Amino acid sequence: MSGLRNLLRTLVQRRRFERELDDELAFHVAARADQLERDGVARAEALRRARLELGMAELHKSDVRAAKGLAPFDGLMLDLRQAARSLLRNRLFALTTVAILALAIAANAALFAFFEAYVLRAPDVRAPGRTVDVLAGYDDGQVAGLWPMADAEALAAAGAGTLEGTWLANNVRVPLLGDAPKMTFGLAVSASYFDLLGARMQRGRTFDVVDERTREPVLVLSAAGWRRLAHADPDVLGSVLKLGPTSYTVIGIAAEGFRGLDVVTPEYWIPRAGAAAIASDIEATTMGGVLREGVTVAQAQDALATALAGRTAEDGGPTRVVVAARTSMFDGVEAGTLKAAAIPVFAGFLLVLLVACANLANVALARAAARRRELAIRVSVGASRWRVARHLLVESLLLAALAAAVGTLVCAGVVAALQRFVFADVGAVAPDLVPPAFEWGRSAYAALLALVAALAIGLAPALEAGAQSPVHGVRNLGTDGRARTGRLRDVLLVGQIAASAVLLVLAGLIVANERRVDDLDPGYDVARIVDTTFPVPTERALRELERVPGVAAVTAVARAPLYGRAWTAPVRVAGGDVGVGFNHVDDRFFATLGIGLARGRAFLPEEARNEANVAIVSAATARLLFGAGDPLGRTFEVTTDLVPIPVGRYEVVGVADDVASGIFLEGRDRAMVYFPTAIGGKHAGALLARVSGDVAATSRAIVDACTRANASVLCEPTTLAAVVQQQRVPFAVAGAIATALGCAALAISCIGLYGVVGFTVARRTREIGVRIALGATPRAVLRFVLDGAVRRIVLGLALGLPVCIAISALVAAQLEVIRAFDSRAYLAMPLLLALVAFVAAFVPARRAARIAPTEALREDG
Amino acid sequence: MATILPGTLDVLVLKAVSLGAEHGFGLLQRIRTLSAGALEVEQGALYPALARLENQGLVDAEWGTSDNNRRAKYYRLTRTGRARLEQQRSEWHALADAMALVLGAGKGAAR
Structure with a gap:
């Protein structure tokens, strides 16, 4: 131990060590000369003899350095100096190598930075190790985030023993009304959310169970929301933000570091109670909780499972509880998926680094070949082969160290730039993402890559140089x-x-x-069908939209097509249960979209109004359910109450042409069943319009029509063609x-x-x-x-x-x-x-x- | 004049240091005087040995002034150094006694 301390001290005070060593030997000579002088030898002669007796001072000094354990460091310093000199002589080679390697390292490090920030880093909450998601598992192995309300309540009760508490949360997307209306993104949460996650506030307070019980419309801004929605006004507490139809009072601003659990930090949090007016699908909710100290994920999962005891697949809903530790900005299941998905991405990036290394190794080999004479001379004047090999390795290590440093800098720049430019404009709501800040972990990753690269580049020529015969090298002859x-x-x-x-x-x-x-031909004119994005269809909106010049027809549907996969439900026919996609549409849907009906008819207005037990199936579905026979008048059954289709027997009244309404990769729907709905019914959720005039001008007119229909609504009309493009x-x-x-x-x-x-x-x-x-x-x-x-x-x-x-x-x-x-x-x-x-x-x-x-x-x- | 046995230089130097703080040159003199001129440590070997002992924490060094008013580096035994010297001395005695027994044995002693 003392040896190591001594060594470190000597290394730090190297200059002093050398001076003292000189002084000590000088004293020795002087003392011996004094002695000789006392014996009668003349001073000059005495000094000469003293020096001769001592012998080669440089040799003794090098022995002392070796005894002090300095030799390897001196060798390394020498190698470094030589390497630096050699690289300075070959500036073009050094620059190219550093540039190629730095870029490859930067790309890898940037990828790692994002991965680390979003998938590996635990969210900044009170109890990061104990924070969990409660996910809904289905019999077919699927795991989803949403729970029906009834289940959520049963789960909260069942989890009391193993969880400190639970919260429910729903996304809210609603326009903030005012001088310049804009879309906002928030979270409707239970009051327990803040205490369980350890919310930190910079001003005001969070809402509590009292606010929740009195259904008070109060709102907590996140730091990002405070900047974006309130222009960082310090006096915003107590003022009112009009979110859609509801006026919310701002009661607090969260501290900068508190972002909740998700990748996109919400702009605000509002109580779930009373949020139904602006969050339409609040009847299903995500659920999270914090484990009690010492409770494992498996124990909590077992305890929660009792809430679903007796639930079978026939009921159609979740049959399992999946408790997953929240180790990152994604829930456990998503994080697992992302980790799996990241493997090919990392592989691709590493492959580029590998190509760069192979290339540079090649250059290094060529260079070593060109330097054969120099290296051979070194060997023949007594440098050991290991010494020569080490010299080449140190050279590539130096290059790699430079590349790692440059790469880390480039990476920091790239990450900052990506953060600013790419992520700033994703979607209508500029999401506030967790910044992938400079992290030592990432530099370590870059350093590790650089080390591997250095070995890859330097090893081959080093081995080669070590194995070379000096005679052949000096004479520059070819050898094996x-x-x-x-x-x-x-x-x-x-x-x-x-x-x-x-x-x-x-x-x-x-x-x-x-x-x-x-190449996708959806089967209808997506360029002319506009999703008005009017939140909940009303008669008034319908009338206003129909009055817009350029709008040829308007239809109400449960869900506009092409926003991802269609909802699916099991339907029962004689042959058993068949999974089909479904949508609820009104009586004008097929005419408005221009989808042909091969057999039968569209819904009648009264069927739509009553949401009658009739259905229109696509041609493919007809074959799937009823084979070659005539589908008209045939029936199928809906047996589960866990999809938004009433349980009952439905009669097929029409067969529609096959169209594409899911994701473009799947082409036209394999099975699509349409059920009737109408404005004012339970299911209508979107208004689509067919535009006959200029799409851009008509879209602007549609925005005005929406606002005339409901002053608190800000529409963002989008053609279905644009929706497909987003896919x-x-x-x-x-x-x-x-x-x-x-x-x-x-x-x-x-x-x-x-x-x-x-x-x-x-x-x-x-x-x-x-x-x-x-x-x-x-x-x-x-x-x-x-x-x-x-x-x-x-x-x-x-x-x-x-x-x-x-x-x-x-x-x-x-x-x-x-x-x-x-x-x-x-x-x-x-x-x-x-x-x-x-x-x-x-x-x-x-x-x-x-x-x-x-x-x-x-x-x- | 006897040559110094391999491996014994360190213990000789340690012993010389144990007699009081002294500079390198003085230590050489001491060893010669103590051995009545029989042991002569090679001058160049002394300083690496001192460096080794200092690294092991057996001796301490500090700069002082010599009799002739020159700046000199004085070595002193540390507590660990004293313990090590004690240990090595007893080891040496055991070895020397055993060697003496073996080498002094007459014919028939091994029966």
Whole structure:
């Protein structure tokens, strides 16, 4: 222990240590000389003899340093100084290496930063380890967030022993009315929410059970909401915010750090009690809680399960309780999904780093080959092979350290920029996302990547240099070492091309799937059907909308189509239960959307008004439920009360053409059943309009019509075509990332190929000169040089494509709607890669063909 | 003049230091005087040995002034150093006695 302390002290005060060592030896000489002088020797002669007796002072000093344990550090410092000098001499090489590596590291570190912030980091709450989500599990293995109210109450009672408390929460999206109305996003929560999560306030108070009981319309702003909705007005407490039809009084502002549990921080929290007016689907709720100290997730889950005891799949609702620890900004199930989904993304990013490393290893090998003479001289003047290898390793470590530092800086910039520009405009409500701030964890990740990169880059040439025979090296003769270097470099290059092929083909597949949006023929004119976004349809709204010039027809539906998958329910026919998609529509729906009816009729107005027990099925559903027979007049049964369709027997009165109303990847609906509803009925939830005039102008008129119908409503009319386009966003993002990665890999690989071919040409100038002198035509030389490059490209593709096929098959097995084998992706991308790579090889190869034999032969070998 | 046995330099230096704070040159003199001129420590070997002992915490060093009014580095035994010296001395005696027994044995002693 004292040895280590001593060593550290010496390292810190190195200069002083050296001075004292000199002084001590100087004293020794002086003392001995004094002694000799006393014996009668003249001073000068005495000093000379004293020095001779002591011997080589430098040797003693180095022994003392070794005894102090300083030798390895001195060696390292020497290596570092040499490496720095060597890199300064080759600035272009150093800069390129650092730049390529830094970018690859930055991309990986940025990805890690987002992943860490959203999926790994625990939310900032009072009891992060004990905060849980209570999720609804179904018999088919699905897990969802929403509970029916009755279940939620039963669960809260059952959990009293294992949970400190529970809360319920619903999303609220409602316009804030005033001079400039705008959409807002908030959370309707139980009063227990704040205490359980440990809400911190900067002003005012949270609401409590008293507010809840008196159904007082009070509101707590989040710090972000305070800035956005109240312009950070310090006197906002006590003022009124008009959210839709309800006037809420602001009673508190949460502290900056308190963001609740979700990725998007709500702008405000309001009591669930009394929120029904602005949160339409409050009858189903999410549920969370905090475990009592010492209670495990499994114990809580068992206790809560008693609330659902006796529940069977026939009832249709949740049959299991899933308690999942809240370890991140997503609930446990979502976080698991995200972690699984992140694997291919991380793999893609790491693949780019790998390509960069392979490329730089190649460059380093080439450089080591060019420096054979220098390294061999070092070995022959007595440097150990380990010493030479260490020197090369230190050089690549230094490069990697620089790259890690630059990469971390770039990463911080990239993260900040993405945070500002990309996330600021997602959706109508600019979401306030948790900032992925600078974290040591991320720097450590970057450092780890850099270390791996350094080893990858430095190891091959270091081993090579260590194994080299100095005699051959000094005379710059080829040895078996060169053949091995060449092979290793070929492997690296082929690996790069294979990795680029994988990334490019996958990018192609994603883009091809995204393009399917454009191929989708929904079966009705989505460009002219506008979702008015009027919250709850009223007769008044209908009349105002119908009066708008340019609006040809208006219809009320439960849910506008194309906002993701249709709701599904089991219906019972003679053959058993069949899962179908469903929607409630009024009597004008088919006419308004222009969906044809192959058989039968549309709903009658009185059927719609009474929400009668009749149904219209799509042509595909008719076949699914009734086979080839005539579906008209046939019936099916709804047996579960857990879907919003009354239990009962329904008669089919019409067969509608198949259309697409779910997600675009699935094409037209496989099974769609329409039930009747009307404005004022239980189910009507949206108003759609068919626009005959100019869509933009009519949309503006629709906004005014909405406000005339209800002063507290701010419509955002959207064509269904735009809704479909929104579905492509995740694909577009994934496609952009994959394309960027693929292009980066391709560029790096091509630079590598260019370098390798160029290097080969440079090294074999003499040989090529001989060939030309012996009568080889430029064409033959070109073919001879390109031959190797083409072989590498073909081999790379041959290795990369099977990997692509394996990944495609894997994805296709999991997501059947994804088209995993797209001819364009599998043909065009490898072709593009081959072409670009060929050009990269061709340019230096042409140089070889132009070598003048006399020049080449004169060159010193 | 006898050569110093391998591995015994450190204990000699330790003993020399134990007689009172002294600089490197003085320690050499001490060892020679104590051995009646029989043991001569090589000058260059002394300083690495001192550095080793200092690293192990067996001796302490501080700068002082010599008889001739020069600045010199004085070494002093630490508490651990004293304990180590004691231990090594008894080890040495045990070894030396055993060696003496073996080497002094007459014919037939091993029967």
